Amino acid sequence: MSPAYATTFAVLDIRPEPYAVTPILSARVGIASIGEEPVHAIALRAQVRIDPGRRSYSDVETAGLLDLFGPRERWSQTQRSFLWMHCATTIPGFSGGAEVDLPMSCTYDFEVAASKYLHALRAGTVPLLFLFSGTVFIRGSTGFAVQQIPWDREDRYDMPVAVWQELMATQFPETGWVRLREDTMAALAQFKAQHGLLNFDDTVGHLLATAEESA
Structure with missing residues (x-):
């Protein structure tokens, strides 16, 4: 220029x-x-x-x-x-x-x-x-x-x-986003239904608590 x-x-x-x-x-x-x-x-x-x-x-x-x-x-x-x-x-x-x-x-x-x-x-x-x-x-x-x-x-x-x-x-008040593969999402949804959990936040929290207990 x-x-x-x-x-x-x-x-x-x-x-x-x-x-x-x-x-x-x-x-x-x-x-x-x-x-x-x-x-x-x-x-x-x-x-x-x-x-x-x-x-x-x-x-x-x-x-x-x-x-x-x-x-x-x-x-x-x-x-x-x-x-x-x-x-x-x-x-x-x-x-x-x-x-x-x-x-x-x-x-x-x-x-x-x-x-x-x-x-x-x-x-x-x-x-x-x-x-x-x-x-x-x-x-x-x-x-x-x-x-x-x-x-x-x-x-x-x-x-x-x-x-x-x-x-x-x-x-996104008090939330965040995580990208998952389709097969991971399907497995997470199945786990949620099998354990009678209300939402995916509760599902992930349950999995984390279980992992900490097993550590």
């Missing part, structure tokens, strides 16, 4: 989207465009990564991260930046600068590394890295010009853990 149309991005805030059907965070992104011509539109994409090495962890959090990173003494080798999500939005025209909302669709599936990580955190912040890309459409006196957002457009943002906790408490 030529210097005349240089565009920069900064994450200003992240908050839960209160009325969404599925769990969505909304990132408020500030955009600055340096150039004489107005921006007609931007097709914006972002890769959002978690950078776990940018914060410290309590003993309780360390225990919750064992499955993801292994014991603490190995973290210098195992704690690497990893992908959380890809997200995108279309931004209408503006001149000079603008603030827009970038929707971030989330999951509470514990098989996903990011969900495991976020579930283990108790306080503090989530260290995020936004890598921006996409296309900028410039409207000038001689017509339209199309520019690609440079590969080096990125921004770090430390999202409060409380934001994630608020989102999950709203969408």
Whole structure:
């Protein structure tokens, strides 16, 4: 992109989207465009990564991260930046600068590394890295010009853990999700019926209690 149309991005805030059907965070992104011509539109994409090495962890959090990173003494080798999500939005025209909302669709599936990580955190912040890309459409006196957002457009943002906790408490109050194979689910349902248990939560609790007694 030529210097005349240089565009920069900064994450200003992240908050839960209160009325969404599925769990969505909304990132408020500030955009600055340096150039004489107005921006007609931007097709914006972002890769959002978690950078776990940018914060410290309590003993309780360390225990919750064992499955993801292994014991603490190995973290210098195992704690690497990893992908959380890809997200995108279309931004209408503006001149000079603008603030827009970038929707971030989330999951509470514990098989996903990011969900495991976020579930283990108790306080503090989530260290995020936004890598921006996409296309900028410039409207000038001689017509339209199309520019690609440079590969080096990125921004770090430390999202409060409380934001994630608020989102999950709203969408899944006092619950979590575990993905099971069909045959495992069928066996669990059969066990539930055979033992007269009311729901799957009671079924898993019964199995855990039995396992502890046998240990």
